[in-house]
Amino acid sequence: MLCTLLPLTLILLILLLLLLSRLCPLFWTDVLYQAQLLRILFQFVLRRRRSPVFLALDRFLEQVQSRPNQPFIIFENRSFSFRDADRESNLIANALRWDPGLTSGDTVLLFMQNRPEIAFCWLALAKLGCACALLNSNMRSHSLTRSVRCVGGARALITSEDLQGALAEVYTDLQQDRVSVFLISQHLGSSHLKCVFRPDRCVFRSDRSSVFRSDSESSDEPVPASLRANVRFTSPAVYIYTSGTTGLPKAAVITQSRLLAALSVLPSNGVTDKDVIYVTLPLYHTSGFLLGLLGAVETGCSMVLRTKFSASCFWDECEAHRVTIILYIGEILRYLCNTPRRDPDRVQGVRLAIGNGLRADVWQEFIARFGGIEVREFYASTEGNVGFINYAGKIGAAGRVNFLHRKLFPYALIAYDTEQEQPIRNAAGLCVEVPKGQTGLLVSRITHTAPFTGYALDEAQSEKKRLRDVFQKGDVYFNSGDLLRIDADGFIYFQDRVGDTFRCFDRWKGENVATTEVSDVLGLLEFIEEANVYGVCVPGHEGRIGMAAVKLKDGREFDGERVFGHVCRLLPGYARPRFIRIQRHIEVTATFKQLKVKLAKAGFDPSTIHDPLYFLSETERSYITLTRHIYQEILALSVKL
Structure with missing residues (x-):
């Protein structure tokens, strides 16, 4: 009897699995991903329970022991093994122990x-039990000062020769905040520090003649673990700067626990120590640092690092270094699609592209031209406590949801009033979840498993x-500030961003632009009474392009050359408004909030907008009248934004 039942049971089980596969084509894909998710969660819990506290740094030290000669970072024509990186970071850490005398808990920019x-600097600071704040290298003037002060009480700032001029502009502020400035050598392989500014001195030593401690005086001996004994999860x-949805740049706090969790992202997508990852995204961004650098730390793979993205060099460098994994933001893949065709176009070796912000049309074009590369789009935010990944490869989706x-x-996705810029609540004062297929504001419950650590010194x-x-009364959720949609098949799609920022793409760099900060800068001009900054969609461009509706003071005229010089001096390139609209008055809501949605929908078409319109012209170094001809050239992509 038993011998009869066993084959029958096996046949029924096989038929059931076949039926599930037919009814749910992604059944096995979901099962495998969720099994991977459970495995990663189990590993994370085990690491959290280790004693002493196990940190991302400890994973790096494990790699130094297990694969000391494996290339860790490849940059230009130099290769640094895990052992090399350990030595370089020891030199820096031991130097900083003496001057400025860093101790556990200090912060360095x-x-x-x-x-x-x-x-090397991140590893050095981690060995000392210090946090590091990753400043955007495009920041200048008061934006840079604000970023320095975001973390409060930073002991030191480490920079390189090419950015000394930017620091000289904020010398007085650095002196006031008592921040020591160290210059790190441009000569690779000798990461010695030169102190070029001390707060108790009155001169910015741009000649770098004041050397308090260098690698010749420092030691590459291991840094005692006791120095970081007080570090907790x-x-x-790390502090990573973001505009979020609430205005000016803020320093999002990335805790040791969050850093430990970030180690799992690349392994969960099948990346191993045999891979080579190509990183052209800035390391001060979440993707570059958490995916690229920490991904190499966790998996033991090699990371090919480039100073800036270059579409013309991209595939040649991938082939030269036998790259298998590439990181992207949407615009990177679009620029690659716009490069001249090669024979063959399909690059040998590259098997996976991981990133976000990819438009469906670019996605399709990328696959058609460079087929054989799997694209994994994800959704996440720097300070957020939830994320999604499109592990099933559905074109256009930012992720897939599961039980x-x-x-x-x-x-949850909740109903949101874009005009009033607030969630819609029912008679009981509670939010309303939108049904599948409808767009809603993404919110995620703040729990011990999914914490929200907030921004440094900005409660x-x-x-x-x-x-x-x-x-329910008393619950607390993280407000992502993003509008998303979930379809009937469980795929989630990014729709738009709400609040006081917009996602702007300048050439290859994806940046969140704080409209409040840009408005403040424009308001410094004596002939501008008020400015309302927002983002407009431009065909052929990812994200939104900056535009400002401006009210002039009575009797004053618009000076395009003055505005051009002003924004170029005080704002990074991606934050400069490309279009300006002159209005007689700035429209506001009943609660005196500037109306942005209506203006954004109106766009910048001079044939439908009767207000004077101006366009930022790099060639004429001025804001010039936006004519119908220029408008058509922008639509035809003949004019670069």
């Missing part, structure tokens, strides 16, 4: 373009990201 030294590890994910990280802005009384 890193102000550099992509270079291996960013990784809740301790700040297990929602149990671990409770989230007011942190509180704005907490949405209370969502589905």
